[in-house]
Amino acid sequence: DVQMTQSPSSLSASVGHRITIACRASQIISNNLNWYQQKPGKAPKLLIFATSTLQSGVPSRFSGSGSGTDFTLTISSLQPEDFATYYCQQSFVVPLTFGGGTRVEIK
Amino acid sequence: QVQLVQSGAEVKKPGASVKISCKASGYTFSSHSIHWVRQAPGQRLEWMAWYIPVDGNTKYSRKFQGRVTLTRDTPASTDFMELSSLTSEDTAVYYCARESLAFGSSFRFDPWGQGTLVTVSS
Numbered sequence: 001d002v003q004m005t006q007s008p009s010s011l012s013a014s015v016g017h018r019i020t021i022a023c024r025a026s027q028i029i030s031n032n033l034n035w036y037q038q039k040p041g042k043a044p045k046l047l048i049f050a051t052s053t054l055q056s057g058v059p060s061r062f063s064g065s066g067s068g069t070d071f072t073l074t075i076s077s078l079q080p081e082d083f084a085t086y087y088c089q090q091s092f093v094v095p096l097t098f099g100g101g102t103r104v105e106i107k
Numbered sequence: 108q109v110q111l112v113q114s115g116a117e118v119k120k121p122g123a124s125v126k127i128s129c130k131a132s133g134y135t136f137s138s139h140s141i142h143w144v145r146q147a148p149g150q151r152l153e154w155m156a157w158y159i160p161v162d163g164n165t166k167y168s169r170k171f172q173g174r175v176t177l178t179r180d181t182p183a184s185t186d187f188m189e190l191s192s193l194t195s196e197d198t199a200v201y202y203c204a205r206e207s208l209a210f211g212s213s214f215r216f217d218p219w220g221q222g223t224l225v226t227v228s229s
Binding site: 043087100102 | 128142151166169202204207213214217218220
């Protein structure tokens with residue numbers, strides 16, 4: 001199975017700041033990487049697919065990059081509604097696997 | 108709008124089975140696969156299984172092979188996931204999630220159901 005490792009596991013940041021979350025796959029997955037946002041008690045929401053394509057309705061302050069095994073999610077200017085947990089997911093091969101999550105908290 | 112609505116929370120004893128429903132609306136039900144993902148307390152999301160409507164086939168994670176059964180009631184636009192031989196380690200929130208691509212397998216999920224909490228306790 002493809003192992004997905006996210007870092008950091010949590011971070012604190014202020015509104016307006018830029019943050020970056022990393023995701024590493026245990027093998028090459030081309031650009032088959034998706035990002036989800038999950039708020040407490042809610043289902044995950046698709047933010048970015050195929051590494052860098054924004055899902056419809058997702059604000060442009062979110063962006064994704066990377067290829068091969070290393071990927072990043074960037075929020076250019078953190079907003080109050082962005083405080084949540086973010087998960088990466090490889091869509092290269094079954095079984096589909098997720099990263100351990102990055103919890104973004106208010107500083 | 109596209110929506111998946113799951114059945115309510117369940118409490119089961121070890122060794123029992125649980126069957127969760129996922130009712131779809133707002134799109135052509137037969138054109139999209141449904142996946143099942145679970146999240147144990149404090150744990151990462153874990154993919155379980157996948158129903159492929161084009162041929163009625165199902166694919167399972169090796170971890171759940173033999174314990175998970177997926178079925179579909181097409182007239183009712185509802186998918187079901189049954190998990191048997193429950194243990195305390197199966198305590199989790201179970202989600203259904205729609206494959207984004209019609210008649211395809213992009214393996215990106217949008218939207219998700221609201222989740223169903225299954226608690227396994229003696």
